[in-house]
């Protein structure tokens with residue numbers, strides 16, 4: 001284990017065990033840790049973080065620390081929209097790809113992207129002030145590690161996700177958050193006059209393609225962790241329900257050479273999936289199944305996986321999907337949800353942020369372990385295990401309750 005990983009492990013362990021000190025660590029080694037604890041412990045921790053190249057602000061006056069954090073969050077919130085827009089613009093223009101071969105002047109970048117050079121300069125300068133790209137002399141810019149994920153076609157690229165986050169049709173929905181909080185309903189219909197987000201996409205193939213590419217990139221970040229986080233022994237046929245372009249299914253098939261896969265999704269998505277799956281070396285073990293999970297799902301699977309599906313829907317719609325799966329699965333079959341499981345406490349939690357996207361966009365929700373248990377029970381299933389993975393997601397396993 002590297003020193004950095006050892007420090008991170010200690011920090012997680014400390015906060016999980018809820019010992020007398022709590023550690024709120026935003027990032028190591030690039031970020032800043034906020035520690036409320038005894039002074040000598042803080043100093044020791046700060047030294048460890050510094051040894052791995054990080055920076056920890058040690059605050060022993062908790063009241064002052066809280067105030068400082070609040071101010072920081074308020075400033076961040078104000079700046080956040082500017083940052084999202086700026087990153088989306090740079091991602092869409094492909095600036096990181098243009099700089100992959102070496103530094104370039106703003107004039108060159110503006111010519112290649114057909115932009116107004118002085119304005120592009122101001123955006124790049126602001127990005128560089130946040131550590132994304134580096135400004136050299138004479139308005140020349142260089143790629144750096146923080147800007148690398150804005151490149152396309154690199155492992156762990158975030159470009160498609162950033163573009164999705166900044167699309168007008170997505171941003172407008174976030175602009176209606178007040179509506180969702182007041183009514184408890186998705187803001188999608190309110191912003192776009194459509195039944196739901198997938199009706200919107202069904203009628204707009206270009207937007208659907210942006211969404212699908214973003215989902216594939218997001219899934220790529222956790223596919224290995226999920227594949228390694230579950231023992232698939234005994235699963236001869238794995239059905240990925242609404243598996244998008246097949247990123248997770250193909251990862252699992254690679255790791256399990258005798259397994260067959262069925263990729264199920266809406267017909268439009270399956271068309272795109274054929275192309276993506278054909279590029280992998282497990283294509284001969286994937287069967288494609290277009291359909292609608294509110295009507296039925298393919299029969300004969302030993303396990304039915306759903307990543308980021310149940311969180312899209314309210315309980316009633318989720319129950320329809322789960323009941324259709326229960327009816328279709330082989331005797332002894334398992335349901336495997338890949339989702340964030342919301343935990344108690346105030347620790348920073350990706351799931352709690354994603355939950356707001358679920359509130360405003362598809363109208364679903366992230367759930368606690370108890371809520372999953374209850375949902376399964378109502379669908380005639382029994383929750384057997386929740387397995388955390390090395391990603392933000394857990395694998396929630398269920399079997400038939402009969």
Ligand SMILES: C[S@@+](CC[C@H](N)C(=O)[O-])C[C@H]1O[C@@H](n2cnc3c(N)ncnc32)[C@H](O)[C@@H]1O
Nearest residue numbers: 215219242243244265266269291292293307308
């Ligand atoms: C949030 S994405 C998750 C995709 C994939 N599981 C992943 O994690 O990358 C939701 C998926 O549900 C699919 N979907 C939505 N409504 C559906 C329906 N009625 N029947 C089948 N699939 C549907 C979408 O096409 C999309 O691929």
